[in-house]
Amino acid sequence: MIKPEEVAKLTELARLEMSAEERTKIGQDLSAILDYVSELKSAGSAVGSPDLGRSAPGNPKSELPTASLPVNIWRADLPTPSSATREELLASAAASQDGYFKVKKILG
């Protein structure tokens, strides 16, 4: 189900170095798991399922009874005191300089 090129691409995206052997094994595992989760396609089709307007995400019918479920909240856009000092946070850095994390160059 999942092709070797896709596995290789995933290791790049996920930034995970992997031996060829492991890539093969993980490809098999992922195929099995993806097979298992593809059951999700049939959800909502059984008799007695709540109506969700599945074909259109964002459809108002897919909103849940608000009384019984948590609602998204936002905090005020105000600064809060830091839990740690700059020194404390830099203490574990691989490299730091002048109060900054120092990293290898990203471009070029």
Place this chain on the structure above:
Amino acid sequence: MIKIDLTKLTLVKAAEALKRGDFNSQDLVAAYLQAIEEKNSALNIYLEVFTDEAKQQAEAADKRRERGESLGELDGLPIAIKDNMLIKGHLVSSGSQMLKPYSATYDATVIKKLREAGAIFLGRVNMDEFAMGSSNETSAYGPVKNPLDPTRVPGGSSGGSAAAVAANLALAALGSDTGGSIRQPASFCGLVGFKPSYGAVSRYGLMALSSSLDQIGPLTKTVEDTKLLFDVIKGQDPLDSTSTEAQNAKRKTQNFKIGVPWHFFEDKLEPEVLADFKQSLEKLKVAGHEVKDINLPNVKYSLPCYYVIQPAEASSNLARYDGLRYGYRQPGEKLLDDYLQTRGRGFGREVRRRIMLGTYVLSAGYYDAYYGQAKRVSKLISQELAQALETVDVIATPTTPSGAFKLGERLSDPIQMYLADIFTVPANIAGLPSVSIPAGKDKNQLPLGFQLTAGFGQEETILTLGQNYEHVISLS
């Protein structure tokens, strides 16, 4: 040293003993430190014991008690903390090499609350790596053994937390539950394991696995102890914008309506597990509660839903581990090599598998078919459960399909391992409070759990019925 029988203690009993003067906190901590020294290496529970700090905390607690300035019920009581919660100044590992070494730069909110209540931290306990696992076998520090049978797993991912309490190496423990990681190990070790409603306990300072599913909760010997700990750690926290004040509209104390979705689990259980579950229900009926069949046609999609959402969110949350700001690093030639090598070698196999899976289901072209669909299905499941919970007060199922399995038994087939969570994940998907309470025994004489789930914010409902169930079971 005063001889204390740790097997007879609970948080509540220990608090009473401290008040009576049977022993003091220093005696208690000394007893636990001794027990840990004797038993820990065989069971591999504690990754680090905070010997000096625990003694200091005990001394401070005793002085407060002498002055009549006790901080409350938890003051002077020793507990264990799952090693994915930050305790300022202490190493913390999330069961991984990836954070070797990393010292917490702040206290998690739950830790801060426990400190203010006078609780003593005995140490940090082992867990599945980055909380990914159902057996505590994925830890980079070796598996934890089930104290009731060391050839078997304690469950996971809070395996160390469960084993610590079951082995009488702590009075209680904190764990975290994303798909059952508190309730399943509690069930395997004969304890009460409680996952609060999503948002009831602040996640600030908990290393995130799956941000829409994670919750912190207690593992204890009794429901009374769980209530005590929960009351201290719960509450809205400005540092966690997903946290809310628990709303509790219902105040029922007896004659609960218990809904059972037989179709969901009847054919998935070992025969003695089904028999034990039926017996639990009979006892509850005798105690005056009503048991009703309920139909939940989509709840079976909870596990596939979970194994899309959780890896997806984990792949995002674990992107921060790159060795630049903290932790393990394997520098390469260029920056990209730093990332590839650090992460490729710092993360264990299960973590790498789930990050890959998460990356796949979130990638362009697959995002809507997998992650989008899983989010839609979770809404469906949440709605279905909410509707059912309008007709009954709680939903009851066995916590797990079986008792504790043998170490190594399920390592080769990931899906077999994942199926251990089949009854626990719906509560995470829907954000509902859920508790596992010790029930009978399986065919190997190992503990089984009885699980109750209630509506959002209805912690009190399941804990009240839970206490009644505890009482009813103890009578037989």
